[in-house]
Amino acid sequence: MLGLRKEFGRIAAVDGIDLEVPAGGVFGYLGPNGAGKTTSLRMLLGLVRPTSGSVELFGQDPAAVGVAALDGVAGFVENPAFYAYLSGRRNLHLLADMDGGRHHDRVEPVLEIVELDGRGDDKVGTYSQGMRQRLGLAAALLREPRLMLLDEPTNGLDPGGMRDMRRLVATLADEGLTVLLSSHLMNEVEQLCSRLAIVARGRIRFSGTLEELRARQHGPDHLLRVTDVVGALAVAGEVPGVRAEPTAGAAEILVTVDGPGDAARLTVALGRAGIGLLAMLPAAPSLEELFFDLTEGVERRGPTPGRCASSSPSAAPTWAGWRRR
Amino acid sequence: MRKLLAQRRTYLGWVAATLIPAAFAIGLAINPPKPPEPGGPVDPDVYISLAYNSSGLVLPLIALFFSSLVLVPLLCALVAGDIVAAEDSNQTLKTVLARSTSRWQLLRAKMLATATYVLVLLVCFGLSGTVIGVLANGAEPVPLGGVPLGATGFTLGAHEIGAGSMLGRLAICLGAYAAPLLAVSAWGFLFSTLSRNSAAAIVGMLVFSFANQIIAFLPNVPESITRWLLTDQFTAWEGVLGTTVDTGALWHALLVSTLFAVPPLAVSAWWFQRRDVLV
Ligand SMILES: Nc1ncnc2c1ncn2[C@@H]1O[C@H](COP(=O)(O)OP(=O)(O)OP(=O)(O)O)[C@@H](O)[C@H]1O
Numbered sequence: 289m290l291g292l293r294k295e296f297g298r299i300a301a302v303d304g305i306d307l308e309v310p311a312g313g314v315f316g317y318l319g320p321n322g323a324g325k326t327t328s329l330r331m332l333l334g335l336v337r338p339t340s341g342s343v344e345l346f347g348q349d350p351a352a353v354g355v356a357a358l359d360g361v362a363g364f365v366e367n368p369a370f371y372a373y374l375s376g377r378r379n380l381h382l383l384a385d386m387d388g389g390r391h392h393d394r395v396e397p398v399l400e401i402v403e404l405d406g407r408g409d410d411k412v413g414t415y416s417q418g419m420r421q422r423l424g425l426a427a428a429l430l431r432e433p434r435l436m437l438l439d440e441p442t443n444g445l446d447p448g449g450m451r452d453m454r455r456l457v458a459t460l461a462d463e464g465l466t467v468l469l470s471s472h473l474m475n476e477v478e479q480l481c482s483r484l485a486i487v488a489r490g491r492i493r494f495s496g497t498l499e500e501l502r503a504r505q506h507g508p509d510h511l512l513r514v515t516d517v518v519g520a521l522a523v524a525g526e527v528p529g530v531r532a533e534p535t536a537g538a539a540e541i542l543v544t545v546d547g548p549g550d551a552a553r554l555t556v557a558l559g560r561a562g563i564g565l566l567a568m569l570p571a572a573p574s575l576e577e578l579f580f581d582l583t584e585g586v587e588r589r590g591p592t593p594g595r596c597a598s599s600s601p602s603a604a605p606t607w608a609g610w611r612r613r
Numbered sequence: 614m615r616k617l618l619a620q621r622r623t624y625l626g627w628v629a630a631t632l633i634p635a636a637f638a639i640g641l642a643i644n645p646p647k648p649p650e651p652g653g654p655v656d657p658d659v660y661i662s663l664a665y666n667s668s669g670l671v672l673p674l675i676a677l678f679f680s681s682l683v684l685v686p687l688l689c690a691l692v693a694g695d696i697v698a699a700e701d702s703n704q705t706l707k708t709v710l711a712r713s714t715s716r717w718q719l720l721r722a723k724m725l726a727t728a729t730y731v732l733v734l735l736v737c738f739g740l741s742g743t744v745i746g747v748l749a750n751g752a753e754p755v756p757l758g759g760v761p762l763g764a765t766g767f768t769l770g771a772h773e774i775g776a777g778s779m780l781g782r783l784a785i786c787l788g789a790y791a792a793p794l795l796a797v798s799a800w801g802f803l804f805s806t807l808s809r810n811s812a813a814a815i816v817g818m819l820v821f822s823f824a825n826q827i828i829a830f831l832p833n834v835p836e837s838i839t840r841w842l843l844t845d846q847f848t849a850w851e852g853v854l855g856t857t858v859d860t861g862a863l864w865h866a867l868l869v870s871t872l873f874a875v876p877p878l879a880v881s882a883w884w885f886q887r888r889d890v891l892v
């Protein structure tokens with residue numbers, strides 16, 4: 289994607305995106321609702337004409353050369369749609385026809401891969417959301433793609449369905465396929481992707497590996513609940529390699545340590561000083577918090593109730609507030 | 614085309630086209646046409662109905678005469694108005710356009726499918742009318758032909774058309790009617806492409822077809838104008854029934870119909886090529 293832009297009236301859905309997806313593995317394309325993920329993928333698939341900028345798929349621009357650019361590329365945007373009055377199998381054969389009739393013999397294998405072979409003769413109108421999603425994947429696989437563009441493939445699936453879908457995507461990537469996976473779930477991207485780009489309001493906010501994203505996190509890394517905050521702050525100030533600060537309210541302090549040894553020395557020192565340690569929790573900000581920071585900027589603070597998807601077990605959602613201070 | 618074959622409405626259209634002549638056969642059996650007052654003017658519809666007393670072979674023409682305005686265009690609109698818009702409302706456009714078939718190829722296939730549907734519909738109509746008519750009143754020679762009576766070409770029967778020749782003329786009649794029918798279907802196709810809404814496109818095509826035909830009934834519209842509208846082409850088939858077949862009128866109908874069909878198809882193609890698929 290090169291300087292890619294798409295305007296709808298006065299809204300810039302995609303506002304100048306430059307991004308290169310390396311071959312191999314799953315590339316996460318992460319962003320909140322309305323970030324422009326689907327619009328970008330539509331432009332990649334040649335469904336929408338960019339206002340300016342261009343896309344290249346293995347060197348070819350669908351806006352210039354049409355469907356020829358989609359050789360080796362497959363995918364879907366939003367919920368995959370099929371002819372409801374035809375069976376899943378007939379739908380796939382129809383799409384195989386539209387691919388030049390080369391892939392009819394792949395219909396059965398791909399149905400098997402997505403575990404729809406038992407329901408292949410039922411009309412798609414009778415399929416559940418999860419089955420349609422899997423049929424969408426089958427339809428993409430039919431083309432024997434080298435690059436697969438998936439737009440929120442786990443959208444609307446139950447937890448089991450999500451797990452199966454993710455496993456499938458991981459397996460495909462292991463077999464050498466490149467997957468561009470759009471998602472609004474950080475933990476999904478964390479599970480599946482080694483590289484990712486974070487988009488918000490049509491612009492790239494971060495692009496790189498998961499490690500590079502993690503390296504961006506800074507700030508306190510432990511939360512201590514103690515019997516005496518003032519005393520604990522004083523003790524912590526004397527332990528080398530430890531910086532401590534109080535939290536706004538309760539009997540808690542935040543500490544930043546240089547290494548695991550420093551954390552251990554701090555607890556020993558606190559014990560010697562007669563200060564009880566009620567809890568000590570690792571507080572590495574979750575990637576999800578970083579994601580919120582990157583996509584929402586600084587204007588959003590405070591606990592964020594209602595977010596239950598959390599990428600690391602240590603990140604209790606109620607602490608989102610202090611961690612972002 | 615195979616998608617059309619899998620849809621119920623396709624067959625409904627064809628079955629309806631088969632039933633229309635049957636309905637007329639029943640109507641005429643219950644209420645046989647009566648001869649007009651001697652000396653008075655004979656309207657073509659009365660005349661053609663009278664011919665039915667002599668030969669069942671005119672049944673398709675009677676049915677065509679009375680259903681060409683609304684009924685048959687409606688059956689065509691059901692498909693022509695739906696064929697592109699349905700892909701929009703089912704959101705399947707994004708599915709099929711992400712394959713190796715270009716937009717133009719897809720649209721062309723849809724144009725061909727629509728045309729095929731319309732032609733098959735007319736064949737159903739003609740076959741059923743002929744078979745039912747013959748069963749009811751026999752395949753006798755038809756007392757048509759003679760001196761042309763004005764633009765519509767119906768004449769009192771100084772002349773008979775033999776049964777075999779009548780079958781050929783029936784085919785030409787339906788072929789002549791197919792031309793303007795395909796032309797209005799092309800407009801339905803355009804409405805379907807632009808509106809992305811089946812119902813709107815179906816109504817739009819019907820209104821267009823109706824408007825084109827109703828002009829003939831307005832006073833003071835000179836023939837020099839209606840001749841270059843689809844209006845006159847819808848009745849050009851009547852010229853087949855004279856002493857000899859009026860080939861000039863048929864070619865003219867074909868020409869005007871083509872002139873009316875090409876622009877909507879071209880605009881459809883241009884629009885479909887450049888539009889954003891956002892569903
Ligand atoms: N057809 C359209 N007309 C007008 N604006 C649109 C249209 N489609 C998308 N937009 C706007 O473009 C922006 C990006 O939308 P897009 O669907 O690409 O987001 P997304 O990242 O896929 O979001 P989600 O996670 O909700 O799927 C939004 O502000 C949206 O309102």
Ligand SMILES: [Mg+2]
Nearest residue numbers: 325326366439
């Ligand atoms: Mg989206």
